[in-house]
Amino acid sequence: xxxxxxxxxxxxxxxxxxxxxxxxxxxxxxxxxxxxxxxxxxxxxxxxxxxxxxxxxxxxxxxxxxxxxxxxx
Numbered sequence: 001x002x003x004x005x006x007x008x009x010x011x012x013x014x015x016x017x018x019x020x021x022x023x024x025x026x027x028x029x030x031x032x033x034x035x036x037x038x039x040x041x042x043x044x045x046x047x048x049x050x051x052x053x054x055x056x057x058x059x060x061x062x063x064x065x066x067x068x069x070x071x072x073x
Contacts, residue, residue, distance in 0.1 A: 016058035
């Protein structure tokens with residue numbers, strides 16, 4: 001079922017996590033800003049929730065890839 005995901009090169013997910021996952025970089029990474037907002041209870045606008053999902057997805061996929069690689073090894 002996830003054979004296509006297993007064939008996906010790890011470097012693509014690393015690049016996606018470091019670019020889309022952290023962009024924009026100034027004044028602070030966007031994902032970090034959204035996580036702080038979530039922890040403070042201020043993540044209420046739909047746009048902010050979408051933004052969190054958008055910027056967190058590459059990191060979640062990278063974690064899934066690393067976990068699946070570890071399980072298969």
